[in-house]
Amino acid sequence: MNSAAIKRKGHVGRVLRRDASLWLFCIPGIVLTFIFSYIPMYGIQLAFKRFNATAGIWGSDWQGLYYFKRFFESPYFESTIWNTLVISFYGLLVSFPIPIILALLLNSLHHKRYRKLIQTVTYAPNFISVVVMCGMIILFLSPTVGVINSVLHLFGMDPVNFMAKQEYWRHIYVWTGVWQTAGWSSVIFFAALAGVSPELHEAARCDGATKFQLIRHIDFPSILPTATILLILNCGSILSVGFEKAYLLQNNLNLSVSEIISTYVYKVGLINNDISYSTAIGLFNTLINLVLLLMVNKIADKLSGNSLW
Known part of the structure; x- marks a missing residue:
C-alpha cells in the first residue's frame, strides 16, 4: 500500500472518530430504510412469476414478461395511465407554486401577530387525516x-351532486389537496428564507426598492435552489398519486376519471388476489418514475445548475 493510500485511510479514520456521535444518530434511520425499503425488493421477482402461495416466491413458475404484456393489452391501461398523469400534472401545476407564493408573501409581512395567525390557520389542515x-x-x-348546496339553494339554484360529476372530480381532488x-x-421555504441576510433587504430599501422588487430580486432567487430540488423530487413521483384519497372519493359514477394506477393495483392485487399482476404494474410504475x-434532474442541472447529483 502506497503512502497516499495510507494517508487517505488515516484521514477517513480520523473523520469517523470525530463524527462518531453523528453516525450513531444515523444508524436507526439506516436500519429502518434497509428493513422497509431494501428487503422488500426481494418480492420484485413476483412480477416475473405466477405466484403460488404453497410453493413460495422462489418455487413459483417463471412467466417472464407475461404480466407486463397483460397490463399493456388491458382495456384499463390507457385510462389508468391517463387519469394518473392528468391528476399528477394538474396537482403539480397548482400545488407546487402556491406554497412558494405563500411563503414569500408571509415573509414580507412585518406584522408578526397576523403572520403567526395566518401560518397557524394554513398549517392546521395538514393534521387532518385523509379519512376524515x-x-x-x-x-x-x-x-x-x-354546505355548498345549501348556499346554492339560497340563490334559487338546484342542488348538484358534485361527487357524481366526472368533470368536477379532478378539481375537487386537487384543490382540496392544496387547501390541506x-x-x-x-x-421548507420559510426555512430557506430565514437564511437570507437582512443586510441585503436593508441595502435594497436604501436604494428605493419596493416590496415586490425585494421579493423578485432577493427572496425568490434565495429559495430557487430549494424549489428546484423539490420540483425534481415531485417529478420523480408523477405516477405515484396517493391511493387513500383517490380511493375514498371514488364511486361508480366518477370511476372513469378517478381510477388511477394505485387504486387499480389495490383492486387487482388485494381484492382479486392477483399478486403477480399487481407487482408487475407497480414495478412498471416505479421504472417510469425513475x-x-x-x-x-438532468434538465434542471443544465438550466439552473441545481440538481440532486
Whole structure:
C-alpha cells in the first residue's frame, strides 16, 4: 500500500472518530430504510412469476414478461395511465407554486401577530387525516345536507351532486389537496428564507426598492435552489398519486376519471388476489418514475445548475 493510500485511510479514520456521535444518530434511520425499503425488493421477482402461495416466491413458475404484456393489452391501461398523469400534472401545476407564493408573501409581512395567525390557520389542515378529510369533502358536497348546496339553494339554484360529476372530480381532488397541504409545504421555504441576510433587504430599501422588487430580486432567487430540488423530487413521483384519497372519493359514477394506477393495483392485487399482476404494474410504475426523475434532474442541472447529483 502506497503512502497516499495510507494517508487517505488515516484521514477517513480520523473523520469517523470525530463524527462518531453523528453516525450513531444515523444508524436507526439506516436500519429502518434497509428493513422497509431494501428487503422488500426481494418480492420484485413476483412480477416475473405466477405466484403460488404453497410453493413460495422462489418455487413459483417463471412467466417472464407475461404480466407486463397483460397490463399493456388491458382495456384499463390507457385510462389508468391517463387519469394518473392528468391528476399528477394538474396537482403539480397548482400545488407546487402556491406554497412558494405563500411563503414569500408571509415573509414580507412585518406584522408578526397576523403572520403567526395566518401560518397557524394554513398549517392546521395538514393534521387532518385523509379519512376524515374525505368524509368532510363528501359531507360538504352532499346534494342533500352539504354546505355548498345549501348556499346554492339560497340563490334559487338546484342542488348538484358534485361527487357524481366526472368533470368536477379532478378539481375537487386537487384543490382540496392544496387547501390541506399548502401551509405545511411552505415550511421548507420559510426555512430557506430565514437564511437570507437582512443586510441585503436593508441595502435594497436604501436604494428605493419596493416590496415586490425585494421579493423578485432577493427572496425568490434565495429559495430557487430549494424549489428546484423539490420540483425534481415531485417529478420523480408523477405516477405515484396517493391511493387513500383517490380511493375514498371514488364511486361508480366518477370511476372513469378517478381510477388511477394505485387504486387499480389495490383492486387487482388485494381484492382479486392477483399478486403477480399487481407487482408487475407497480414495478412498471416505479421504472417510469425513475426515468422521469433522471430526465428532470438532468434538465434542471443544465438550466439552473441545481440538481440532486
